Amino acid sequence: MTDQIEQTQESIVADDPIVSAILSALADDKTPTFQDVARAIAESKRKPKDGPNLWRRYMTAVKQQATHLAKTGRIQIIRKGEVADPSDFRGIVRMRLPR
DSSP: OHHHHHHHHHHHHHHOHHHHHHHHHTGGGOOOBHHHHHHHHHHHHOOTTOOTTTTHHHHHHHHHHHHHHHHTTSSEEEETTEEOOTTSOOSSOEEEOOO
């Protein structure tokens, strides 16, 4: 039963558009910031009357999903060139795929 619940949770996360945006931003060994991913999502969803700060609407979701992905080991959160603890980090950080 536990395996089935874990598979269901993984499929939900895999289908999430924020997770897809984060993982696609990490392609080709790139190391984007949360802001880079939020800006990319905002640009893909922009409507004519949206303001220039639309990306701020997506920052919390990007941070939450990136933290979850880091806790499960799918990505790493980097601060000052070192892997940061996903449950306790501050400042400007980058993301990368595990090495």
